[in-house]
Amino acid sequence: MAENLGGAIASLNANVLAVHRELRSFEQSTMQSFASVDQKQNILENELKDFYSQFLAFVKADLMQKRLQLAETRVGNLRQDLQIKYGYYAEIRRMANGILQGVDAGIISEETIKFTTEEVMIKAPRYWLAPTLVCLSSWISDNRDIAEKALDESIKRDDYKTTLFFMLTMRRLNRIDATKQWVDRYFLHQDPKKLSREFILILEGIVTGIFPPASKQLMMDKIQSWIDLLVSEPDFVEKQIDTWILFYKATRPLVNERKYPLLRDYCTNWQEIENDLRNVYSNDELNNFFTDILTNNASDIKNITINLDNILNSLVTNFDDEELPLQREVRLNELIVEFQGDEDEAKSRMQIEEDIYSQEVDFLRLLTNAAFKPEESGASKVTQSLAVSISQPWIIEASKRFLAEYRLEQQQEFLFNIDGWQSKTQNGSDEEELITQQVAFYENIRAEQLEKNKLNYWALIIGVGLGLILLIQGGDSVTSGIFAMITGIAIFFWQKNAVEKKRVAINEVIDEKIAK
Numbered sequence: 415m416a417e418n419l420g421g422a423i424a425s426l427n428a429n430v431l432a433v434h435r436e437l438r439s440f441e442q443s444t445m446q447s448f449a450s451v452d453q454k455q456n457i458l459e460n461e462l463k464d465f466y467s468q469f470l471a472f473v474k475a476d477l478m479q480k481r482l483q484l485a486e487t488r489v490g491n492l493r494q495d496l497q498i499k500y501g502y503y504a505e506i507r508r509m510a511n512g513i514l515q516g517v518d519a520g521i522i523s524e525e526t527i528k529f530t531t532e533e534v535m536i537k538a539p540r541y542w543l544a545p546t547l548v549c550l551s552s553w554i555s556d557n558r559d560i561a562e563k564a565l566d567e568s569i570k571r572d573d574y575k576t577t578l579f580f581m582l583t584m585r586r587l588n589r590i591d592a593t594k595q596w597v598d599r600y601f602l603h604q605d606p607k608k609l610s611r612e613f614i615l616i617l618e619g620i621v622t623g624i625f626p627p628a629s630k631q632l633m634m635d636k637i638q639s640w641i642d643l644l645v646s647e648p649d650f651v652e653k654q655i656d657t658w659i660l661f662y663k664a665t666r667p668l669v670n671e672r673k674y675p676l677l678r679d680y681c682t683n684w685q686e687i688e689n690d691l692r693n694v695y696s697n698d699e700l701n702n703f704f705t706d707i708l709t710n711n712a713s714d715i716k717n718i719t720i721n722l723d724n725i726l727n728s729l730v731t732n733f734d735d736e737e738l739p740l741q742r743e744v745r746l747n748e749l750i751v752e753f754q755g756d757e758d759e760a761k762s763r764m765q766i767e768e769d770i771y772s773q774e775v776d777f778l779r780l781l782t783n784a785a786f787k788p789e790e791s792g793a794s795k796v797t798q799s800l801a802v803s804i805s806q807p808w809i810i811e812a813s814k815r816f817l818a819e820y821r822l823e824q825q826q827e828f829l830f831n832i833d834g835w836q837s838k839t840q841n842g843s844d845e846e847e848l849i850t851q852q853v854a855f856y857e858n859i860r861a862e863q864l865e866k867n868k869l870n871y872w873a874l875i876i877g878v879g880l881g882l883i884l885l886i887q888g889g890d891s892v893t894s895g896i897f898a899m900i901t902g903i904a905i906f907f908w909q910k911n912a913v914e915k916k917r918v919a920i921n922e923v924i925d926e927k928i929a930k
Contacts, residue, residue, distance in 0.1 A: 478755030485750035488743070506534055506543050511727065514583070535564075542572035546579055574603050578612075582726040585619070590626040597629045606640035606777040614780060615721050618797050622718055637804065640777050650778070651808065657782050658805070658812035659819075665699045666692040680830045687828065693820040700813075707785075707799050718794065781805050833927060853928055860924040867916045 538544040549564035568576040581596035597620070604613065619625050620633045644650050669691045671678060678684050742764075749760035775783065784793035784801040793801070802809065827838045835855040837848060 478757075480755070481750055481757055482755035485747040485755070488747045489751065506538055506541060506547065509534070509547065514586075514726070535567075540571065542568055542575055545571065546576055550583070577603060579726065582722060585625055586723065586726065590628075593626050594628045594632065597625060598632055601632070601636045604636075606644060609775055609777055609780055612725050614784060614793055614797070615718070615725060617800075618718050618794055619722050621796050621800050622715060622794065624715065624719055624722065637777070641804070644776065644778055654778050654782065654805070654808040655812045655815065657779075658809055659816050661782075661786055662696060662700060662812065662816045665703065666696040667699055668692070669695070677828070680832050682829045682831050682836075683825055683827075686825045690820070690824050693824075704802070707795065707802050710795055778805075856924050856928050860920060863920045863924075864917055867913055867920065 534544040534547055545564040545567040549561050549568055552558075552561035552564060565576070577596060577599045581593065581600050584593040584596055600616070617633070620629050623630070669688050674691075677687060681687055746760060746764050749763050750757055753759045753763075781801040781804055784797050785805060788794060788798040827840050829838045830836070832852065833856075835852055837851060839845075839848060
């Protein structure tokens with residue numbers, strides 16, 4: 415009975431083990447299957463991502479190619495539209511440029527100019543330059559009646575361009591009274607809050623005497639009225655003062671790191687000290703800046719004259735307002751072609767170009783631009799000097815605030831940390847006291863380190879004590895006792911030598927630090 419029961423238990427145990435093995439096998443198989451499925455899923459997911467990226471790239475490339483082809487077609491069509499609608503404008507522009515050059519050289523007869531300009535009014539019924547040329551031709555021919563009628567028509571079509579054209583033309587022909595009248599009319603067109611880009615060049619010409627002397631007094635009267643208008647507005651003067659303060663801060667030179675190596679290494683407030691030094695050094699920089707302006711007022715009359723003539727030429731040759739929408743479309747599609755169908759990049763570049771050429775500033779901003787960086791704003795030293803002279807009240811006030819600000823923030827003490835010794839000084843007058851404190855600090859370090867490196871007698875005591883015990887026991891222990899005593903003594907003298915060297919090294923290091 416017991417044997418049968420034992421056999422049944424053994425059989426049941428074997429069956430349980432078999433079932434367990436099957437379950438383990440099934441579990442492993444299932445885990446492998448899951449791992450395989452997970453791996454395949456990851457592979458499939460990566461392939462789908464790659465496919466999606468390739469698909470997006472294909473769609474983008476296809477779209478850019480279509481935009482490129484469309485832009486190329488549009489460029490041709492738009493240029494054709496321009497030629498049909500405004501082709502004669504280009505002819506008039508070329509004619510105007512030729513007339514100006516011919517009048518300068520004195521090689522074109524009145525009859526030729528009259529014959530050339532007779533039919534422009536008929537072919538360009540809305541273009542301001544057409545009656546302008548008729549007026550110029552009639553003026554040269556001394557036909558006052560036609561000249562006045564043509565001038566009225568030109569002013570109706572574009573008062574500002576007509577005014578600028580005749581102001582520059584009369585200056586070019588050295589007609590003093592006429593130039594003064596057109597200068598007066600030109601200033602009536604100006605908004606001191608929105609001055610065009612060419613105004614600084616006109617200002618240059620007036621300041622340097624390229625325009626008749628009477629124009630300068632007229633200009634100064636206008637400028638004074640502008641200043642009175644602008645400064646009466648809230649925050650306008652404050653903005654000018656803030657702008658000059660920013661300029662003062664921008665002129666602060668960097669500190670030569672090799673000039674103050676110890677301060678840089680040991681001052682914990684070195685960044686603040688460095689900032690103070692930059693503020694102090696800015697005084698010399700600003701002094702040199704203003705001295706250069708006040709002592710160097712030479713101007714290049716030839717270049718200023720060329721720039722004024724360039725304004726006149728561009729006024730004649732630039733596109734008219736009517737043409738601009740089509741011209742912008744042409745330029746945009748040209749950029750799309752240039753960037754191989756990338757419309758976003760083309761629009762971005764187009765925006766940059768328009769921002770460059772449509773920039774307008776208020777009069778006070780124009781003054782500060784001329785004062786800060788005359789070359790970049792198109793001004794000469796003479797105009798820079800004028801700008802500084804007009805801005806004098808704001809320059810002085812900004813200087814006072816700048817000085818007051820950095821004096822208020824100036825560090826009153828030098829905080830330093832030398833090898834863990836922390837202290838401070840205002841101007842170094844307490845040097846002897848600080849040196850005494852620093853020496854005491856190092857002496858404390860010396861004492862602490864020497865205390866940690868005292869001679870240890872334990873090896874000698876243990877060795878000699880153990881040797882004596884063994885010697886007292888006698889017999890075979892005598893040799894071991896002698897060996898123990900010799901070992902203890904040897905270790906003691908080895909330690910003594912090492913400690914002495916260490917203490918000498920500590921003293922040398924501390925003495926060196928004190929000396930420095």
